[in-house]
Amino acid sequence: MQPILSVILFSAFFWISSADDDKYYTNIYDNIDLDEILNNQRLYKNYIDCITNKGKCSPDGKELKKNIPDALSNNCSKCTQKQKDGTDKVLKFIIEEKPDDWKLLESIYDPQGAYKKKYKEQAEKRGYKLA
Template sequence: MKSFILLVSVLSFLSFCSAVPHPPATTAAPMKGTYDSRFDNIDVDEILQQERLLMNYVKCLEGTGPCTPDGKALKETLPDAIVTNCEKCTQKQKEGSDKVTHFLIDNRPEDWQRLEKIYDPEGTYRKAYLAEKETSTTTTSNANPEANK
């Protein structure tokens, strides 16, 4: 499940935010149309490299910190994006979302686990990503036997 989950997804995902936990994705009413393209040009790499900025979004999304307007918009959009597998996302939003979620799963598992409890309690996205990653690693290893020596 490649999703918006984290920038439209860190900013867009990292545009994450508020003190009351957001309802699970399954209770969110679906949004109509497509998501706002204003998030398409967010520099996800910059957010991921700046601890303070990244944590502000994470705290926003988990409801333990204030939200910027972008964070609030992301927090409102995220449940629908998860439920619909980001079908209303632009290509840039999907790519940014994947980059952020993969970064959090691989490099900040504690932050990811807290967000996952709120937005993906079944762990569907993480499981799919790890399975895809394992398949990719296996395929790469098999395709390049010299790399295994």
């Protein structure tokens, strides 16, 4: 299982969109340089603003935002392994470096704490603590 919001954050940086057969999300963005996005405040902010309803969304941002609820509800079962690995990287970054963004994402995508509770043990095994 993937930790809460790892799916969200992964989506933010991998721009999840559904494949034609809806079995998997597209892998077209699997080779994106996550470090470039995470270390570029402008790029990072554009995606966070999109998925938190604070700013405009690019077409890929709209697709990402549309797929976040599905990805959360199905434990990223439509994600490739590379996408899951990227999710962990992004999640750890957000939790450790951008705690205010983390809180905002939780308030939007997990207001009742259901996903947090569901993924807490798995998150701790992966090296980050869901407070």
